[in-house]
Amino acid sequence: MSHKRDIWVNHVQLRNIIIEKPNVKIFEVGFNTYHEFVESHIPGAMFLDTCYFEQPPLWKIVGLPEIYQTFKKFRITPSSTVILYGRQVAAAARVAHIMLYAGLSDIRLLDGDYAGYKQSNLPTESGGHNLKDVAMEGVVAFIANRSLVCDKSIAKSLLEERNASLVSVRSPKEVNGRCSGYSYIKQKGDIIGAKWGHAGTSAYLMEDYFGPDNYILPLEHIERLWESEGILKHHKVAFYCGTAWRASVAFLCAYSLGWKDICVYDGGWLDWIQEECSK
Template sequence: MKKVLVLIIILSSILFGKNITTNEILEKINNPNWILVDTRDTNEYNGWNLSNLKTTGHIKGATDFSYNWLNKKYLDNKNEEILKERLLEKGINSEKNIILYGVSETNMEQISNYFKKNGIQNIYFYNLKNNEDYNKLPFESYKNYEILVPASWVKNAMDKKEVKVFEVSWGSLKDAAVYVAGHIPGAPHINTDSIEPPPKWMINTDENLIKFAEEMGISKNDSIVLYGDNVMASYRLAIILKYLGVKDVRVLNGGLDAWKDAGYETEMGIVKSTPIKDFGSKKPINKKLILNEQEVKKVLKDNKNSQILVDIRSYKERIGEESGYSYMDRKGRIPGSVWGKAGTKSTTLEDYRNIDNTMRNANEINSMWLELGIDPNKELTFFCGSGWRAAEVLFYSEVMGANNNSLYSNGWMEWSENKSNPIEIGKENGK
């Protein structure tokens, strides 16, 4: 009988991985042959306490691989390839010992099975709730993790009537089919044309932006949560509201999908906003957050001493193979800017997101920047075609703790329209 029991334990360890103790993790935490992997909700990795633990954030030095990334709705062929690339980037491979930690045995086993399908066999488990001394481990959180919120926080704040929630997307209500079909209960729709009017889709005037805020019922003293089906639009408006001076602007991490993944209901139809008479300021309070063309030229003149202009566009846009937009003819890049990557086309941002459209972890973003020659300790001004992608990256940099970064909101659209502005085309440094 004892032999059978021993055999079962051995087989269980081979098939599912074996448990590891807190002291064993402390011994191996700085060993490059051991990789700690946080399997929880991405928001918990960032700093939110969603599991009623005694500490918040992630174990210092750990990478992440959330159980939600194995949700079938995200695993199309493209995302499968991205996940495999991320395993390599995170150093998760067959030569390393992998410690999966979290609060759910089921989630850890699911991830373990996925890893094993990809040839990764040396797997150990660490359940935070089964190890009462887990707070002996060093934990860390992003400095401003609270501006990027989980769905549960939004639901709780809405129930207490502490926030105003808005859905943000392009198009009037006639065109906003996703919103009408199902949105967060009580959330009015915001058409991005209100903040960047066609046909050029450059940022509206300060006066009109404040009028827009008043029409939507947003004052500078409000707490606002933004979300959308296309998360990029939320970040675009978030930066503009911060620029105007709204005191508390947050974005739902993962957008509408995150709300649905949490099991919360949506409602159909249209919710109208309640206008107010006074925003609380006649002009933007945080003027340094959004730069104009002349201010960007001063950034370039600094020649990377303390400021860097970062290009958040696809590689093809960067080298001038395409403009990225049907309404932009001129192609190329701003001389003196540094490429910060983005995605494969003008509407995507894979390099900065997980496959469920949550923010990618800060260590990977910083490592990517350093490889590209971008010092995250300098003042970074981000631009893209017309401000959407760059605004999202700027917001992420604020989550990570940056306080002095900014947005060249009109980006390539404005720069390329001015024929007196220089441009460059072609590969850089032979690449």
């Protein structure tokens, strides 16, 4: 029996969590968008750049010691409740998945993202933060959930298993080889044998998961889309995309639905094509 998890929270729930939880951290997540954060953000939030957690050229997850150093900088402990939002929901989802992988258990995503927050006429503030004023002393022990991430060898093995699904969370144009989806990925196409997990019209849009207002569609609707492609909750499932942002959105939807044996194939299509590139 699956048990649903509360990941997506609305603006009212956000306020209640801040009041009720003793160790709440709010972060805006983005890639090289600190200047936007400084101009305007949710009161009390701090900024996390995705580069704290993934690095080029393959944009794979950094080592756990580096992740824990970032946790230390921002006083994140195993008992912290972490609320994430961004200007791109996939950026926040990427970091949310990595935090779960690193051992945090109470992770929330703000439904509607920052755009929805502002449209609700809720208060904002401006200004940056000084990490020297934030960092804590000492190292706090975390227990990593390593099964939430898989590599190419495991991704390949899922293609051969009967009750398993390697799931492509990419646009039809990417899946059909009409484009790679990214300026830094030349090779077009997709993994032969992978199942399509739906996504959107480009590498930066996910209309199959979110409405035009940036709010997540009913999770049961998304689950039915997967079922129509043969992706089932009793399967061992690995989600991937061009690298991992959209795959993290899909992972969090499955996680919220209570799916058990799920992970993200870190590096995705960009990682998969490296063997071909080296020939």
